[in-house]
């Protein structure tokens with residue numbers, strides 16, 4: 241494995257990768273931060289010695305580009321990618337012959353969060369740490385619970401009371417300790433951090449733990465591999481906290497650093513209208529507090545913890561944002577399911593809803609990838625038309 245280290249994305253200070261360091265100590269020491277009102281500053285990136293990597297690069301597996309050796313992973317020990325579907329009917333309907341869907345609902349616990357949990361669990365195993373603490377809107381919890389179970393880890397979860405029942409049940413089935421928080425995700429985030437400070441272990445809170453973004457980047461490496469070592473032109477990413485989109489960028493940036501691709505795809509952050517903090521900051525230049533409200537619980541967040549990181553990637557690489565209503569999300573969810581057989585939860589359908597909204601700016605020759613980030617049965621709701629009582 242190639243040597244890796246942490247580097248602050250705002251002041252460039254470097255740190256060794258350890259269980260304690262999570263945010264840049266100069267830009268944002270966790271003890272002094274108030275994360276109920278602003279995105280985290282001083283988020284760390286994992287960086288590698290790219291020249292050394294280039295020299296030894298012959299066969300390329302996504303796990304070769306991770307800061308933990310392959311032997312510590314219990315999943316993905318083989319070439320196990322999630323499918324990149326070719327949705328023929330949807331392609332025809334939209335006039336986009338190169339439209340593809342990356343279906344991460346086929347990961348062990350049914351959401352893209354497993355990519356982060358796998359790296360965190362492998363890291364914990366290597367470091368001999370047996371406890372993981374985290375806050376979640378639901379999927380990160382069930383993911384860490386499941387992947388943690390496979391690694392024999394104790395997983396302690398802080399979850400808002402309003403989280404979908406399926407995700408709570410999943411976490412309990414996997415044997416995690418679940419603390420239901422009488423408040424929103426932001427409060428759960430604070431309580432989980434307090435717990436971590438008192439009891440130790442590894443804190444897997446998204447954005448705060450750099451390994452969550454690093455783990456999620458494998459989705460881009462896989463897409464590149466599945467497109468015969470080419471990047472797509474456009475990627476749509478459901479976005480709440482902003483960690484997935486940063487992970488997607490990080491994967492392509494690594495490929496760029498290695499000279500394997502020449503340009504970063506155009507990446508759209510697809511946000512729900514009622515939870516669009518990153519979109520607003522992208523347009524106005526700064527983050528202002530919102531009270532999130534959307535049917536897509538996995539992208540419902542008042543203060544996007546990874547917002548600063550996501551924003552800097554979007555600005556650096558010509559990314560775009562698109563905002564979609566709950567109705568558009570639910571209609572896109574049904575369209576995807578009924579034309580392609582891919583049933584994704586509402587948050588996962590934000591990517592198709594986003595594409596439908598900006599379709600005029602997409603060329604039929606573009607290769608377009610939609611991320612379907614989580615399984616529909618995790619948050620089952622009937623199609624919008626039926627909810628309204630209209631049988632069409």
Ligand SMILES: *Cc1c(COP(=O)(O)O)cnc(C)c1O
Pocket residue numbers: 351352353379380446478479480481482483484485538539585587588613614615
């Ligand atoms: C977590 C999650 C998202 C959003 O990811 P962020 O990193 O919060 O932007 C989207 N879809 C699903 C299914 C998720 O679980």
